[in-house]
Amino acid sequence: MDNHLINDTDSDFEIAEKLAEEEAGIHRKPQGWAAYVIPTIAVTWSIFQLAIAKWVTLSSTYTRAIHLAFALLIVFLNYPTFKKSRFGLKMLSATNRIPLIDWALAGVASWSALYLIINYESIVNRIGQPIVMDIVAGCVLLVLLLEASRRVIGPALPVIALIFSGYAFLGPYMPDLIAFKGTSLNRFIGQMTMSTEGIYGVPLDVSAKIVFLFVLFGAMLERAGGGQYFIRMSLGLLGGFKGGPAKAAILGSGLTGMVSGSSIANIVTTGTFTIPMMKKVGYPATKAAAVEVAASTDGQLAPPIMGAAAFIIAEYVNVPYVEVVKAAAIPAFASYAALFYISHIEASKLGLKGMSRKELPPIFATFISGIHYLIPLCFLIYELVVMRHSPELAAFNAIWIMAIIMLIQEPVKAYLNNEPIAPACFRGVKNIFSALAMGGRNMVAVALATAAAGIIVGVVALGLGGLITQIIDVISMGNIYLMLVITALASLLIGMGLPTTATYIVMASLTAPAIVTIGGAQDFIVPLMSAHLFCFYFGILADDTPPVGLAAYAAAAIAKSPPIQTGIQAFMYDIRTAILPFMFIFNSDLILHNVNSWPQGILIFVMACLGNFAFASATQGWFLTQNKKWEVPLFLAVTFILMRPDQIASWLGMAHDQRYWTYPIGLALFGLLMILQKRRTSSEALLQGA
Template sequence: MKRKKESAFKPDSYREEMLKVEHGLRGEGSGFTENLTLIIGLMWSLFQLASAGFILIDAIFVRAIHLTFAISLVYLNIPMLKQGKTGDWDKRILLAMNRVTVIDYIFAIFAAFSALYIILDYTGIASRAGLPITRDLIFGFLLIILLLEATRRVIGPALPTIATVFIVYVFSGPYLPDFLAFKGANISRFISQMTMDSEGIYGVPLQVSATVVFLFVLFGTMLERAGGGQFFIRLAIAGLGHFKGGAAKAAVLGSALTGMISGSSIANVVTTGTFTIPLMKKMGYPSAKAAAIEVAASTNGQLAPPVMGAAAFIIAEYVNVPYIEVAKAAAIPAFASYVALLWITHVEASKLGMQGLPKSALPNAKETLKEGWIFLIPICMLLYELIFAQHSAEMSVFRAICVLSVMMLGTSFIRNRIYGLSRFECAKLALKEWLLSLSAGATNMAGVALATACAGIIVGCISLGLGQQITTFVEILSMNNIILLLAITAIASLLLGMGLPTTANYIIMASLTAPILVRLASNVDIHGVDLAVPLLAAHLFCLYFGILADDTPPVGLAAYAGAAIAEASPITTGIQGFWYDIRTAILPLMFFFNHDIILWNIHSFPMGMFIFGMTCLGTVCFASFTQGWFVNKNNTLDKIILALCTVLFLNPFLITGFILPYEYRYAGSLVGMALMVFVYCTQKARPNTVKPLKMPKYESI
């Protein structure tokens, strides 16, 4: 009898590989390159901490140095070609897979000088603003070309291709048909705006990356390396593991906790998924569903305060509001979405006849909290600084990193002392661990930094006059219909998101569609009430659909990561994950018109909690509608009632507006509750044909 071939999959190695794929540093550096990468990453982190905490430096200088570090790391770690060839060519001449060569080092040097040129000749560039000399044009041209190539290496060809299309459009504008034509720009104006001004590469996206985003990514990386990620997972398992489908519920909660800090879908999948996905499979979840639950939970991490993703900080800059206002607006939709996902895991467990994990197999909640409570200190510090002290996001996370650094050094020193090492050895190891976490945080930023810089090229092209032309084209395409424009924006965000990082996707869609969304919505009224749409709602709409692209087939890199861990089909996982995430897609469609969900002009805490409760009920009803199950299998009447309840909870005025004034819109929520109770009672009265699933024996987790 032939033995079944063992899987070669190794969770730990795959986790590291996927993190490298996301952030771009895929090369297997060794020797000099590895040490140089470590040093550059460490210098980058120390520079960012210094500029945030105690060094005053011009904003353009910070952005230029930030870009220099990022682009250097990419060229020093990712070769031009992914694979060497054999044949007539000598392998030593070609750029072999996972191996950089002298050519890449030359590119790194030229790229670094090009990025720093705005600093090296800052006085001269300022004195001849708009009138670049030949040297300016040469270095500007080099920066654009090398930035596009570095971005291709780090996140693939989609974003550089789109940026190139915009560049071509700028120069070909005067020669296009009337409905596409615009005056265009010459070489001097284009290079000057892109590389010597704050309207292009060194614009708002890179500014946000160079300030708050870097620090939040560093904070998340340091906390995860210190053991915080594993603590959150064990705490979630201890608290929820004994419920029906407890492993999946724990996966959702653990991913929510880590996602709030990391702000990255793929990092979340490979961090928590290597533990939760095998556990869900062991409980009885099919492989694709286990992976899809983890992917859906991880994707929503970019929506959950206090960190969210890099795009959230850019929203704050574009809308000109404090970051805490963006976090406040995103809070109810994000947490209601997680409540709905918890409900989906319960529904799936009910369909399969699952039970919870035995308490004997679970970690003790008190012991887990006792061992890991220290990881809550830097998070509490961050929340205090953001919410109560109301400091800037940059200052808040800087102070949280300082607290986390002290905690890391102290716990490492004490742990090694317990093992019997000398004080000197303990201090040496603690310092080494801290410095390595700083370097790791920097290397994790390479992809984000280059994505924002490359997106700056697109924003710069739009500000050259292209934006008005595209805006007019989109308005014509939507026929001035707000619903059609929302559909176009959503579909375009999903399509772009298949090849772009969330941040770049958001920047493009927000630049092109957010102002039009607000303008068209200003002419819309519901039942005679003019519901002016705030700019923040339009930007969040673009962000939500951009994030959903992370698990949208056929690309969805997060789905591929989860599928590899679960040993399932990535397409099946992507489709299932997207079907779970439909519950999130309904929220921006609702809060675009019902601004209460994003707490717009809501200043009462009891009212905010009431809206949160109604939003949770609405997402649960919608999840039950899409999954075909509430407490039993839905029939046609149940589906109709659940769909009606979704509207009554999420935007009741659409229905109550026929008979009640706007002030009494939430009276419809009482009707929704009554209908939910009716569906519950009728489904409970039906026989349940699902047979209990025979659960396997467990070892202690």
């Protein structure tokens, strides 16, 4: 990449650095000896997680409690109470030191998280009969966990948790429709802080055992330079095509999104380069930012390494992780294929071309320069998909390969550049410790999101599950279609202020069982995997849903575009993803449910891609040329036929086994539209020539 291009993005680097620090939880930069406290704790946390993955055997309860204690410790030391000074107390927003009150809160919060294992034997012996100290420690943990979540994630999740907690006590006084027998303080605290059905529930267990290792792997890959390598490779491969930088942004975000699990991290990593390039070839700032938002948001969908919520899906549905990957494959890749198609449409509308080869990295040289980054990634995929090892074992093994590469690559670079070897070896070790610290900091938000969301899960487990299903049934009037729309809108609304993982946990706890139950009541079988993926998809889409859409704000800062307009444009691009959950709820072929044949799977995938292309053409108003109004319903018809062949077969009186014979109908209609627009394009070209 030439120096001119790098210089053009200098200011964007400054913006991206600030965004990256916020994403990684770097809010305080204390001076003196205190500067080493937070990194040391983060490194210790990473080493602990590696130890329990292979060498140290701990009970699940101990692992969860220690995991949460580390997260709380880092939060209160690293995040000020407020971002700006309030009430005349500057210490509440201090970023250059750690106030005494936060030292105290960090200690008390860690103690309250560890209280369960410090007194484990006595608590087990008096299960269901907590003493006063149990209640005090439990209340302290709840209050400080919610405060820590507010500092890291924002007020939305603590407020929702408080509403559910209040409902647990005020249930008997509610209207008949939502009345609940309620609970006592003893039972509530016991459920939340003395059992594995509340804060220390399945989500926190997945965070402690699996997610941390994948986040650490992603941090090591990024620290080693893997993220920049993916961007350069994407640019080298696709930058020369029509609208090439946009296509490169999509590919780069897909590759980095596999391991980052965060749309904002994807934007910071890839958008700093790709957004200026998109603007350079002619994309308006808003559209350049929106393409990056859509690509980075969908990065969390990309198998085989998806976001943290994917591992929780495997636990909730009680299937191996590879089954989640299998189910998510066709919707994710079809969504990405359609985004490539949309970037091509936008380039065609704007009359854009690609970048010249001189401006792009050389493909072969770039590929060779970072081929070592592909080794741990390919090994991780091999372990997950071929060897079928557990996710934690696969990630652990990949981390060690990544560590060896980080140790070796700096001395090798020094040798090739005729530089001293010893300092290079030191840099390699320093990079590893930096990645360990980054992994711990990056995990704080996930750990707190899973723990705080556990409060909501715990309230539901108190006996609200059946009642919630009844409430949803009444609100949706027993209509599965209306219920899905309500669930989707609720996920988008709640997800505006929550991380993807927390949104998924909340919505899956409340609505996934209801979707299955209400569907069954209408003689319509909804696979549990479909219901959970439905919540997962809309939780991810909330990242670019205006007016909040944190991902849109991050991209807009780099592109210097209006955030709201960027979010709206990104949401318009992501509508193609929003229809997929509705389709696979009713057509389980799309998640390969009971599909074990490669030819059948490939056929479904190709038709899903074409159906998504047709939908993109309908929503973007363009195919080979600008659409006529009467063509839009035809494109939508193509989408429905290719994604719901089961329904078309039913309407035509065909057996379910004959459903794929309806595909030619959709293909013929798509071909007809192509011929019509081709003729219109030719006519327009002749008129312009005349």
